[in-house]
Amino acid sequence: MSSSKSVLSVRDLKLYYRTRKGVVKALEEINFDLEKEDTLAVVGESGCGKSTLARALVRVLPRNIHTYEGKVILEGRNVMELNEEDFRREIRWRKISIVFQGAMNSFNPVYKIGYQVAEPLIIHDHLEKKEALKRARQLIELMGMPGVFADRYPFELSGGMKQRAAIAMALITNPEIVILDEPTSALDVLTQANIINLLKKIKNEFKLTYIFITHDLGLASELANRVAVIYAGKMVELSSADIFYTQPKHPYSKGLLASAPTLSTDRRPEFITGVPPSLIDPPSGCRFHPRCRFAWEKCSSEEPAMFQVGEDHLVRCWLYGDGK
Ligand SMILES: Nc1ncnc2c1ncn2[C@@H]1O[C@H](COP(=O)(O)OP(=O)(O)O)[C@@H](O)[C@H]1O
Numbered sequence: 001m002s003s004s005k006s007v008l009s010v011r012d013l014k015l016y017y018r019t020r021k022g023v024v025k026a027l028e029e030i031n032f033d034l035e036k037e038d039t040l041a042v043v044g045e046s047g048c049g050k051s052t053l054a055r056a057l058v059r060v061l062p063r064n065i066h067t068y069e070g071k072v073i074l075e076g077r078n079v080m081e082l083n084e085e086d087f088r089r090e091i092r093w094r095k096i097s098i099v100f101q102g103a104m105n106s107f108n109p110v111y112k113i114g115y116q117v118a119e120p121l122i123i124h125d126h127l128e129k130k131e132a133l134k135r136a137r138q139l140i141e142l143m144g145m146p147g148v149f150a151d152r153y154p155f156e157l158s159g160g161m162k163q164r165a166a167i168a169m170a171l172i173t174n175p176e177i178v179i180l181d182e183p184t185s186a187l188d189v190l191t192q193a194n195i196i197n198l199l200k201k202i203k204n205e206f207k208l209t210y211i212f213i214t215h216d217l218g219l220a221s222e223l224a225n226r227v228a229v230i231y232a233g234k235m236v237e238l239s240s241a242d243i244f245y246t247q248p249k250h251p252y253s254k255g256l257l258a259s260a261p262t263l264s265t266d267r268r269p270e271f272i273t274g275v276p277p278s279l280i281d282p283p284s285g286c287r288f289h290p291r292c293r294f295a296w297e298k299c300s301s302e303e304p305a306m307f308q309v310g311e312d313h314l315v316r317c318w319l320y321g322d323g324k
């Protein structure tokens with residue numbers, strides 16, 4: 001059941017890709033609830049399914065989809081039941097918007113930044129071009145950029161400025177939920193800090209709910225009040241950020257935190273040995289068992305469920321399950 005306060009509830013979301021080598025089980029059994037103005041950090045190593053989750057939520061999918069199912073409940077309505085036309089008209093960009101991974105490098109080189117920020121209004125809302133451009137310029141200024149940048153081409157802007165424009169583009173349709181997929185990963189540390197500050201500011205100003213995707217736990221701690229850890233396509237830990245950063249439970253989460261240089265100032269970072277598994281033929285039982293130093297027989301034969309270990313804390317690990 002989704003709680004009445006939830007703006008977004010996700011239930012058993014699953015997405016598989018079809019490839020020549022077999023079916024990639026990129027995302028399975030994804031369940032979480034977000035309340036208004038939450039920031040959920042979604043963390044995990046490269047290839048664990050973070051961008052797949054983002055794309056599944058806004059239904060921007062590649063052609064080679066094998067399975068795409070589950071419930072995405074927005075304000076009480078399962079939007080997975082909407083056809084593409086209704087989803088595009090009512091949900092994508094309007095209710096839930098996204099800054100795609102690498103967005104700042106995806107601007108069309110031949111159009112001015114202002115036009116590209118305004119484009120969703122012109123194309124989807126059929127707003128008059130002049131009015132749309134005016135709104136885009138205002139938003140560009142709100143993003144901390146001089147308004148004249150609207151008249152520049154993408155190549156005339158720095159990475160940080162392009163990323164601000166990409167954020168403006170995601171906001172122009174006035175969404176309630178914004179997915180930010182690795183929004184600062186290609187930027188230098190100072191620019192990263194500036195973008196994080198901007199994200200905090202606009203979140204307060206527009207009362208936004210964020211899904212903040214990152215492989216950087218230090219960055220996640222700056223913004224998030226909730227954390228979801230994904231390993232090999234499955235959520236393995238979900239809790240409030242306070243609990244996650246002080247009492248992580250899953251062996252993988254502990255490894256991630258220990259290997260985050262910014263968070264382990266008093267000790268040398270440790271690294272999780274081994275590499276993430278293939279999602280075409282994932283390990284049996286707990287998908288983390290080949291890399292887990294606590295693993296025992298049960299871990300390789302039976303898959304753990306998400307066990308409740310605290311009021312707001314779920315962990316997918318037999319160490320916390322019954323009958324260990
Ligand atoms: N279009 C696709 N076709 C086949 N496999 C894909 C496709 N997109 C992503 N994958 C695979 O799905 C898994 C999850 O990828 P992704 O969601 O991009 O991970 P992350 O964003 O966490 O790095 C990876 O194994 C990746 O190779």
Ligand code: SF4
Pocket residue numbers: 250251252286287288289290292293294295296299304316317318319
């Ligand atoms: S279920 Fe077993 S292998 Fe998986 S994380 Fe827990 S202890 Fe490690």
Ligand SMILES: [Mg+2]
Pocket residue numbers: 050051052101182
């Ligand atoms: Mg990604």
